[in-house]
Amino acid sequence: MNTPARLLAGLALGAVAVGVLPATANAGTADRDVVTTDKGAVRGSSANGLRSFQGVPYAAAPVGDLRFRSPQPATAWEGVRDATTPGGACAQPGGLPVGVPTTNEDCLYLNVTAPARADDLPVIVWIHPADMMFGSGDIYGTGRLAKDAVVVTPNYRLGALGFLTDPSLDSGSVNGSGSLGVEDQQAALRWVQRNIEAFGGDANNVTIMGESGGGYGVCDQLASPKAAGLFDRAIIESAPCGAGGGSRTREAAIDDGEAVVKAALASETCEGLDTATCLRTVDAKTLVDAYGAWGSPRPVSGTPLLPLPVEEALRTGKFNRVPVLIGVNHDEANGMIGGMELAPEATPIPPEGYRAAVEQYFPGEDPDRIMAKYPLSAYGNSAGLALSTALTDRDWALATHDTATGLSKWTRTYMFELARQETPWFNGYPVKPSFPVWSQHMAELPYIFDMRVTPGVDFFEPLTAAQARLGERMITTWTRFAETGDPGWDRVRSGDANVRSIKPGRWCETEFVGDHELAFWRSL
Structure with missing residues (x-):
């Protein structure tokens, strides 16, 4: 993880x-x-x-x-x-x-x-x-x-x-x-x-x-x-x-x-x-x-x-x-790359280090093409955010999309994406990366579970009122799927993933293929 x-x-x-x-046994309700x-x-x-x-x-x-x-x-x-x-x-x-x-x-x-x-x-x-x-x-x-x-x-x-x-x-x-x-x-x-x-x-x-x-x-x-x-x-x-x-x-x-x-x-x-x-x-x-x-x-x-x-x-x-309900978070790799900045004596990737990072994480690929598709100028000159976005798109979005469309050929399949938003940070850890982690890996867990590794100490910060409402809706949807095999939106069909965006407000179909540059990654 x-x-x-x-x-x-x-x-x-x-x-x-x-x-x-x-x-x-005790009498009564016990x-x-x-x-x-x-x-x-x-x-x-x-x-x-x-x-x-x-x-x-x-x-x-x-x-x-x-x-x-x-x-x-x-x-x-x-x-x-x-x-x-x-x-x-x-x-x-x-x-x-x-x-x-x-x-x-x-x-x-x-x-x-x-x-x-x-x-x-x-x-x-x-x-x-x-x-x-x-x-x-x-x-x-x-x-x-x-x-x-x-x-x-x-x-x-x-x-x-x-x-x-x-x-x-x-x-x-x-x-x-x-x-x-x-x-x-x-x-x-x-x-x-x-x-x-x-x-x-x-x-x-x-x-x-x-x-x-x-x-x-x-x-x-x-x-x-x-x-x-x-x-x-x-x-x-x-x-x-x-x-x-x-x-x-x-x-x-x-x-x-x-x-x-x-x-x-x-x-x-x-x-x-x-x-x-x-x-x-x-x-x-x-x-x-x-x-x-x-x-x-x-x-x-x-x-x-x-x-x-x-x-x-x-x-x-x-x-x-x-029936399968499968999903991914919009910014899966942000936590991985951002977390590396939090290691002792570590620092954010400097802009001049972007090429070296791309070459490290995408060996055998054309770094110029990747950097042109994910230019620093589009990410506030943050090499960490640009690299995280590219990694999310290739390693998570593309792979999950392929898994969902593959499953859909054989069984009823539904896909979701936890959309970009301010999600709960780790409790008791005041330091954050130099760029937003948004919907990083694990970000959906506090909406569904009350996570505690140490008794009495929550793993994530408390949910805001808006986050709590989103969590209630997610739990209702997950339970509906468990009961009926249908989460409440259209199923995935081959070539058309129909990915539902999980976020506050209306849950719409998201432009998943374009948003995550799947055509680009399939072309490499």
Whole structure:
């Protein structure tokens, strides 16, 4: 997830253990806080017309011999399990404020938020973002999104623990090694099928939804035959999965994990052990540290889980054909380039450095053509803003447009763009880039979620009254799509994306192709 957040100070969220309470229930309205799942009863909490159940196990803890193996069924329990605090986040490095630095592996838990009187409501399963490297489901407060839907936010294995690929680990899954994080997501979706009716949700009306890395997770589930029947609609935010970012080859994945395997085998713990035993025995910190903080792991294609690369599956129609709502932010790259200015001792790109920056970010392209299309004079002489606009247009707008039009050949597809405006900035971080970030990557999240990495501390600045109204309308639209498969505007048709501009006031069709210079980028 390319945002200025990568360059801000990391925040930590402590993992809270979950206990089991005696099998007694309070009389009266408190009974609504006790729900029986297929593994046992859980007690949540109620407030403000919502019921919340946190830290519910959907699979066994992937520790010990279960490390690097497909998710296994959770163990049943007696009595009523406390479900008022989230389960621990999955092992991940530091370096991102929407991350939870930890070596914890007992992490396959999910959270459910439901209206107090929920009955057969649409279900939204949020696959959390952050490159499949960072984060946890509970960071994304779902109180507003759950007004008219049951919302589920699972954790799934990340980074090395979720995507390490090595021949020695292939026996851990019928899919071979390298895709356990996506297998976890499917295990959570199967839990939803078995249990969500007890929470007031409709198991026959499930929408999977994700942004950035989580959006690529949605793309993976669309392309996976093993996810067939587990969901009915899909919402993809800032993840142009038809452009090659949803999966990787086995060879690339093995190369990506070589340093991890080497570091494990070099540890004292692994002296005399074979590779598979070593990788399942060495401490998680060794694996997390060796994998690093800035990877972008993806599942392996050419397996029963993903027979085809994601982009090929979508292009050829060999995917789970459900209605899709896909969107992009108008200024995706502004946060990435602007955030670099906020690093210690960094400075904005000077005008005389524009050519060098273009050559760096567009290798092999004609810098003169790009600079002529995006002249400094059109961007207030800001090299950072000109470069960000070009990157947004090529890497995000073009790729998302191609993904949407490709999907539209096979299934009902709708596209949106969060339009340029003043969006909430990061809470408690007074410094801003030298140019506006506008609708940067992640900018839509505070309109939908109440994000908190540290308890009691909001991740974004509070919404203004106008922003809050826009958020309410977005949530109503997203929920309408989850319920009906139609967000309320015309679908994408081949060659005519019909992109709806999400902004205060009237939501009109935007001149997306011209605004983002798609003809120019297709000509290169």
